[in-house]
Amino acid sequence: MKYLLLTYALLISQCACANNKTTAKSEKGSDTVKVVAPPPAPLFTDIIPQPLSIVKGEGRFTIDERTAILHDKELAQAADYLRLYLPIERTSGSSNNAIQLALDKTLGKEEYSLKIDKKGVAIRGGDYGGVFNAIQSLLQLLPHAVYSKSAQLPMEVSYIEVKDAPQYHYRGFLLDVARTFQPVHEVKRVLDYMAFCKMNKLHLHLIDNPAWRIEIKKYPQLAQEGGFRGGDSRLHPIYGRFNQRYGGFYTQDELRDIVAYAAQRNIEVIPEIDMPGHSKALGAIMPEILCNYTPKTSHTNGIDTRNVWCVAKENNYAIIEDIVKELVTIFPSEYLHIGGDEVSFSQWKQCPDCQRLMAQKGLSGGEQLEQHFLNRVSKILEKYNRKAVVWDEAVDGGLLPKTTMVTGWRGVKQCLSTTAKGYPTIIMPASVFYLDKRQSTHERGHLSSKGVSLRTICDFSFENAGFTAEQRKNIAGIEAAFWSEIYLANINPRGHFSDYLEYMIFPRIFGVAEVAWSKERRSYDVMYSLLKENFYRKLHCMSATFRLESPTIKVEKGKIFASTSDGSQIYYKDIRTNKTQEYKVPLNADMAPFVTLHSRLMTGYSNSVGTPSFYLSRTPEVAITSSMPFSKNRSAERCATYKTAAYTTRCAKAGDWVEFRFTSPLECSYLKVATGYAHLHRCLIYKGHVEVCYDGESFVKAGNLSNGAYELRPKKRAIHALRIVATGISDAENKVIIQPLVIK
Numbered sequence: 001m002k003y004l005l006l007t008y009a010l011l012i013s014q015c016a017c018a019n020n021k022t023t024a025k026s027e028k029g030s031d032t033v034k035v036v037a038p039p040p041a042p043l044f045t046d047i048i049p050q051p052l053s054i055v056k057g058e059g060r061f062t063i064d065e066r067t068a069i070l071h072d073k074e075l076a077q078a079a080d081y082l083r084l085y086l087p088i089e090r091t092s093g094s095s096n097n098a099i100q101l102a103l104d105k106t107l108g109k110e111e112y113s114l115k116i117d118k119k120g121v122a123i124r125g126g127d128y129g130g131v132f133n134a135i136q137s138l139l140q141l142l143p144h145a146v147y148s149k150s151a152q153l154p155m156e157v158s159y160i161e162v163k164d165a166p167q168y169h170y171r172g173f174l175l176d177v178a179r180t181f182q183p184v185h186e187v188k189r190v191l192d193y194m195a196f197c198k199m200n201k202l203h204l205h206l207i208d209n210p211a212w213r214i215e216i217k218k219y220p221q222l223a224q225e226g227g228f229r230g231g232d233s234r235l236h237p238i239y240g241r242f243n244q245r246y247g248g249f250y251t252q253d254e255l256r257d258i259v260a261y262a263a264q265r266n267i268e269v270i271p272e273i274d275m276p277g278h279s280k281a282l283g284a285i286m287p288e289i290l291c292n293y294t295p296k297t298s299h300t301n302g303i304d305t306r307n308v309w310c311v312a313k314e315n316n317y318a319i320i321e322d323i324v325k326e327l328v329t330i331f332p333s334e335y336l337h338i339g340g341d342e343v344s345f346s347q348w349k350q351c352p353d354c355q356r357l358m359a360q361k362g363l364s365g366g367e368q369l370e371q372h373f374l375n376r377v378s379k380i381l382e383k384y385n386r387k388a389v390v391w392d393e394a395v396d397g398g399l400l401p402k403t404t405m406v407t408g409w410r411g412v413k414q415c416l417s418t419t420a421k422g423y424p425t426i427i428m429p430a431s432v433f434y435l436d437k438r439q440s441t442h443e444r445g446h447l448s449s450k451g452v453s454l455r456t457i458c459d460f461s462f463e464n465a466g467f468t469a470e471q472r473k474n475i476a477g478i479e480a481a482f483w484s485e486i487y488l489a490n491i492n493p494r495g496h497f498s499d500y501l502e503y504m505i506f507p508r509i510f511g512v513a514e515v516a517w518s519k520e521r522r523s524y525d526v527m528y529s530l531l532k533e534n535f536y537r538k539l540h541c542m543s544a545t546f547r548l549e550s551p552t553i554k555v556e557k558g559k560i561f562a563s564t565s566d567g568s569q570i571y572y573k574d575i576r577t578n579k580t581q582e583y584k585v586p587l588n589a590d591m592a593p594f595v596t597l598h599s600r601l602m603t604g605y606s607n608s609v610g611t612p613s614f615y616l617s618r619t620p621e622v623a624i625t626s627s628m629p630f631s632k633n634r635s636a637e638r639c640a641t642y643k644t645a646a647y648t649t650r651c652a653k654a655g656d657w658v659e660f661r662f663t664s665p666l667e668c669s670y671l672k673v674a675t676g677y678a679h680l681h682r683c684l685i686y687k688g689h690v691e692v693c694y695d696g697e698s699f700v701k702a703g704n705l706s707n708g709a710y711e712l713r714p715k716k717r718a719i720h721a722l723r724i725v726a727t728g729i730s731d732a733e734n735k736v737i738i739q740p741l742v743i744k
């Protein structure tokens, strides 16, 4: 009986956070009620990323209150980490009922062995990282509930022997905290997710055009003013949140706390100060770093949008050294990332000092001037015993030393080039490893021609990408990136800050982790089965949002049929009513232009998808006029014929308007008017409203713009015209983008 109760308790603990109701059944038809043993709890033998070797044993070890964690003295932090998940208090006891953590100098860097048998759990690692990696594998083999951090003992785990070592020692994740500030607890959450996948480098993108996020004691105004935009702050709003002061920065002590938290999780934090471009916020706070000319600002309402450090100002290198001096007291990492991407050379062309420097040094153009700048910054790093990492375009001119580490982001082609030139390269082409990119065609996220899906990542191979054995020797590792332009506008209004970020990370990060770690990798199909059978539940127990595959939809015999293969519940939303309902029976096919379907399972949800007709707009004849001039290439006519968005040649100010006038009064059930990029809340009119003309003469206000857009449901009233009216200046850009109307 004791055995039965024990097994039952285990089963409950497996499912405790999976919302599976499990009740003991009683057998009917007998006087005494017998408790029937539930089937044994499923045990897990799959680990992501795929280990080098797994040998499964027969039997299970039970971790209970008599089990001790025994460890070498250097591994106290690893034992503390394990106790965050397993409520084990014993620190001494028999080695026959223990989880033992030990260093083994016969193993390599980050290599480990994990053996579970009747004596308990024996973990050996070549170093702290090896032991930590083994702990991650152990956690994945335990019941899912372990990830809730409140699971009770006892817990069972299968006998198994795992031998494992990473393919690459650089398994990185870039978190862009510059465009969307993410508080310390959110950064720590990302570190937890990285640890779960055995990723070991957090590339923290701390500054960019929108903000400066790191306290520099010598220049306190950088973070105190450069960390905030909008409202009464000095910086004009961009990206998604416009009508209030927003942002934040990290104090040096907060960053030290992040570094320590990461180190316990075998993660090194590599900060990035992106230079010489991407420095608009810095330039707004310290204009003395910019080039020596007065910019034209008539099309940006007087806002100086210069974003490049002047190369010729000697004092700039003193400022950089001051910053580096403080950075090295926070980040013990061997490398510091100094940027070097997407530099606009036009500012140096207009600067007499930069032109003079180029002539003096015999530099051929912007590319070489950039390398001159980055070489000087690298020299400053050397003085502080640090090496530089740069983005791949920074080594195009070939002047940077071959010890410079390169992050290859633009494409596979550029990674092939830098590895061929002999630069140690972190492979992260945007088309495969940028997790801010959308995962399918009609989905939130950065534009991407085919989408970056888990399948894209699983299908990536160094051989197919064309790396020779020689080039592969220069691959330092892999990095995924989460750029956060779109994050700010997608923060879940229910208040779970991580929702969008998690949706973009999971499950794609599993694919990235395998590319970085595993010599033998799983195919997409095997990985997807594993998610459905096992890992979705682990994510649910962590309360992490994850992306499900979207429902499959087909229209047949006058009906819309939707299905999923993961057991999720499907819902449909009708844009005419803005209502979402459970999908229970096939929908009538005449709803196809108006409905999207999505599904939900545990903490996962899918993208909303429609049939092809949903993505089509009606195209009634319309004329577009505006108080702002339009560009020649992106004209109002092209927008009025529903081909592309129109671009104005300056940003908007209060009183500016854009009018859409229909040739014949239009009856429709839904109309969307939108400004800004379709995927990104930028170059939009954020402060304004929409007015509608129903009688051919007067306009009535319909409602305020939200993120530059407005959805109108006119309820059978014919529309003669509508107008967007700006009531404040738009974002700090030199244009407003007007999207073609969407009409149903």
Ligand code: ACM
Pocket: 341, 342, 391, 409
């Ligand atoms: C980058 O995406 N500009 C590195």
Ligand code: ZN
Pocket: 290, 291, 292, 309, 310, 311, 312, 313, 347, 348, 351, 352, 353, 354
């Ligand atoms: Zn200059």
